[in-house]
Amino acid sequence: MSKQVRPTVHDLLAMKGKRQLSMLRVVALEEAEAAEAAGIDLISVPPELLFDPQFRDAAPGRFAIPGGEYGQSGATTDEILRCAVKMRAASADAIYCAASLQTIRRLRDEHIPVCGHTGLIPSHSTWTGGFRAVGKTAASAAFVYKQVKDLEAAGAFSVEIEVVPAEVAAAISERTSMLLISMGAGSGCDAQYLFSEDVLGLNRGRYPRHAKVYRNLAAEYDRIQVERIAAFREYAADIASGAYPEERHRVPVDAEELERFLSRL
Structure with missing residues (x-):
């Protein structure tokens, strides 16, 4: 079977509104290889996996977005930019960034594709009431919408929208040119995102409401x-x-x- 050509940001944006994309968080070469074989569209990866020289042999056709474990919390814009440049050189297709709009603008000015985050942002959850749904009131839904439009204006090409009512997320998706990646935000967005540990039944704790278990690998x-x-x-x-x-x-x-x-x- 011939290897798939990895999509570009332009390709993904052209798919908006045409079909739902699939996205998985993978943390090992075996999972990346499985995502490639299964035809998963997008994968989120820890930076150390991205830097593994075998990574692109395992997942040559997957659009890979390294997560935010590279010191964004408390890091300066220059530090984040430096890390982003290294990850792009290591074959990252885009960079996840939950830092300031100023930082996202700086990345965009250097032509680095950015995926932002809105709704329940774990590292910012103290501002929205902890680990709980965001956007259940008109005011908080408007707050999420403003975040999305601010990210769009700053130059992000996509945004993960996490644990937001489906109707709210769908209405926002219709009003932005960015790809909206739903994690527990319904099917009115452009992509569905789950963690491999949930899909594979490896999470031994409480599963989030939006998770769906397809196998019981823990057993x-x-x-x-x-x-x-x-x-x-x-x-x-x-x-x-x-x-x-x-x-x-x-x-x-x-x-x-x-x-x-x-x-x-």
């Missing part, structure tokens, strides 16, 4: 861990009993050569 990992412990115990027992190593595990040596060596000792 499989539990089974593998049981087998891992059993194998380690058998190995330790073999060492204690002398069952390991056996003759077949040893390097042979010619008897005469061994005798010469021993005589030298």
Whole structure:
């Protein structure tokens, strides 16, 4: 099967209103490779995965947006720009940024595609009442809309809209040229975004309302861990009993050569 050509920002914006895009947060090469094989449109990745030299071999056709774990909280605009340039050089297609509008304008001035964030922004949640839905009142919905339009004016090409009522998100999506990426904000946006750990059933805590579990890999990992412990115990027992190593595990040596060596000792 031929590899898909990775879409550009221009390509993605041309899809707005035509079909829903799929997006996953992936954290390992195996997950990136699976996203490639499954035809997931966009992937969010930790910067360390992006910098792995095997990353683009695993996901050559995925539009990759590194997340905000590179020191945005408290970082200066210059520091964020420096990190963004490095990530673009490492094949990032865009940069996630929840920093100030000034910072987003600076990135845009350097022609770096930016994905902003609105609604429930974990790092800003103290301003919106904690980890809860945003936009359930007319005033808070207007606040979300203003954030979106400010991001648009600052030059962002997309924005993740998180845990906002579907009707509010749909109305906002109709009124912006940016791609709206829904995380728990309904199907009236341009893309749907989930974390692979939720999709794969690896989240052992409380699942968010918008999550949908498609597999139970946690149970499989539990089974593998049981087998891992059993194998380690058998190995330790073999060492204690002398069952390991056996003759077949040893390097042979010619008897005469061994005798010469021993005589030298």
